Amino acid sequence: MKIAVAGTGYVGLVTGTCLAEMGQTVVCFDVQEEKIAALQQGRSPIYEPDLEQLIEKNMEAGRLSFTAEEKEAYGEADIVFLAVGTPEKEDGSADLTYIEAAVSSIAQNMTKDIVLVTKSTVPVGTNERMRVMIERWKPRFLRASVISNPEFLREGSAIHDWFYGDRIVIGASEADREAAELLIRLYEPLGIPIVRTDLASAEMIKYASNAFLATKISFINEIANICEKVGATIDDVAYGIGLDKRIGSHFLRAGIGYGGSCFPKDTKALVQIAGNVQHQFELLEAVIQVNNHQQALLVEKAKQYMSLRGKNVALLGLAFKPNTDDVREAASIVIANRLLAEGAHVVAYDPIATNNAKRHLPSSVRYARSVTEAIRDADAAFIVTEWDVIKQTPLSVFREKMRIPIIFDGRNCYSLEEAKQANVTYVSIGRAAVVGEGCEVKKGKY
Ligand SMILES: NC(=O)c1ccc[n+]([C@@H]2O[C@H](COP(=O)([O-])OP(=O)(O)OC[C@H]3O[C@@H](n4cnc5c(N)ncnc54)[C@H](O)[C@@H]3O)[C@@H](O)[C@H]2O)c1
Incomplete structure (x- = not known):
């Protein structure tokens, strides 16, 4: 054959x-x-x-x-x-x-x-x-x-x-x-x-699977956003709900939303497919809206801590997720553009996806060859993709290399305990912010 x-x-x-x-x-x-x-x-x-x-x-x-x-x-x-x-x-x-x-x-x-x-x-x-x-x-x-x-x-x-x-x-x-x-x-x-199965059901299984996974992500991100406001911790909450076998623990990691070549386009296509048969898929429309908001959230959070104008910002991770060079619909693109619009100077690092990202990012973005090169003398670091090489960089290295060690982590790569021990300012998703002593960064003061 x-x-x-x-x-x-x-x-x-x-x-x-x-x-x-x-x-x-x-x-x-x-x-x-x-x-x-x-x-x-x-x-x-x-x-x-x-x-x-x-x-x-x-x-x-x-x-x-x-x-x-x-x-x-x-x-x-x-x-x-x-x-x-x-x-x-x-x-x-x-x-x-x-x-x-x-x-x-x-x-x-x-x-x-x-x-x-x-x-x-x-x-x-x-x-x-x-x-x-x-x-x-x-x-x-x-x-x-x-x-x-x-x-x-x-x-x-x-x-x-x-x-x-x-x-x-x-x-x-x-x-x-x-x-x-x-x-x-x-x-x-x-x-x-x-x-x-028949043809239509097979086609529907694919869209429904992606729509369900996207729903899980937007759901946990909304819970994370509420956790921040009510003083709960998303890691414990996600673990607690994930143990319920009817729910399951996969896709309950809060972060800066889904990207990539599938979820964004397939969710939108399913809304269209439903619309073509006069069904308004309100739930999925909300999932998409929550995700769009979530991708932009980290920059909005950063603005509560500091003015980004003229600041050197390290952007860590460009691929839409680790272990791929795919940057289609990656949160990094949204975040880089927002940082530039706020007047920041962006130095980006990704172990694999840099060449692909260059085709999608404005020419003013500069590129580093390592995490340490990207964070050297930076005023803030944004963690966007949880590559091993990024999340395994000890926070003490951030403390040492950055001009002011303030980290906005969109992937919750570190525990709050690690952040406290390293004495950095660490703002993540669905968890209380850690403000490092002597970091000179207090909410709204920098
Ligand atoms: N990437 C994923 O994770 C993933 C997972 C499941 C399903 N899918 C679906 O699979 C399909 C392909 O996705 P992908 O990520 O591999 O896309 P891709 O963009 O990486 O690859 C598509 C390839 O098709 C080639 N092509 C275009 N027209 C062609 C033609 N007439 N004849 C032969 N080749 C042609 C392009 O040059 C390109 O190399 C999409 O429908 C996508 O939604 C993707």
Whole structure:
């Protein structure tokens, strides 16, 4: 069986590489020729732990190849995994231009019956429309089945998630029952529970999962904001509620909100999907609003402590979360722009995502090569991404290197006890502020 993958981004590259690791013969195609050129030399255009080693291993074994030629990718394929982007349009709905272009190309280049497997996140009803599209465009004597197989990987642990995911969702219409069974056999060696459903339900499972997780994050952030006002501590509160098995402890970490390429766009798309059938998804609208507010909150808090005008501010972490180079919809972008608007000088540090961030941040942002370089002589530090290298920097180093050791931690990386011991001023989320002795920073005085 020959497998092709359309799109070599976070999802496509992981899918292709992991399928090859499972023993399949896989060719990955992308419209970006420079990505393919890098991959042909065994270099991954994205950062994902263990990915480059697996690419190299499977290329050497002759199971994994890359091409920028559509004919070479789709001409021999039995199964095509679709992993192209579905970014957000201005009105919040999903842009399906790349999906349509890929389906058209597959239809024009296929030479045998194929199973088209949609990994991209697409609005409910899209796979059904894709069935109609490919039916219209493909050679009449060939058959094309369409399966919805939404992806649940988390950037930063994508390889692990492929092999140890919680579930695999396979949606298909009755007419494509055999294709669904073929896919089930492909995934069976993983031993992951498989949810077999119709196309619309599979599509909905993906959006509903992301919407629920986003809701959990906005919920705990709201609780954290209330905790600050009533004198409770979010760590204890989150632990206390998370022990309830009906709730669970995951996604109950208060912080500066969710970002990345999925939650922001998928929540907005689901509001649109609901709106299209005259359902106002008020709960999810509130979740989005809370998140927008939360991303900007740290700068607002800082302003209660100090004027940011002319201050040197270290921005620690640019990726939307640790272990990825992805900065799409990262809180760092919102925070950097707000700091600059307040007149601060921003020095940013990220162990991996700096190059990507440079494309999204104003040119006035300067970049450091280490935490210590970023915080040297700084008037304030903002912790935005909880990379190990950031959260493992002892607070005593902040105390030593900064001009005035005041830290606004959007990820609650340190305990209040550590902050007191290091004698720094430490403002985090959902917890009382610690004001270091002799820091000359008192609320509203600096
Ligand atoms: N990134 C994630 O964590 C994640 C998780 C689950 C689902 N998803 C979904 O998977 C899809 C892909 O996401 P991603 O993060 O991998 O995107 P990405 O932007 O990293 O990669 C998309 C790739 O598709 C390529 N492409 C565009 N048009 C193409 C075409 N016609 N043929 C072949 N390649 C084409 C682009 O050049 C790019 O390399 C999206 O729908 C996303 O919502 C992403």
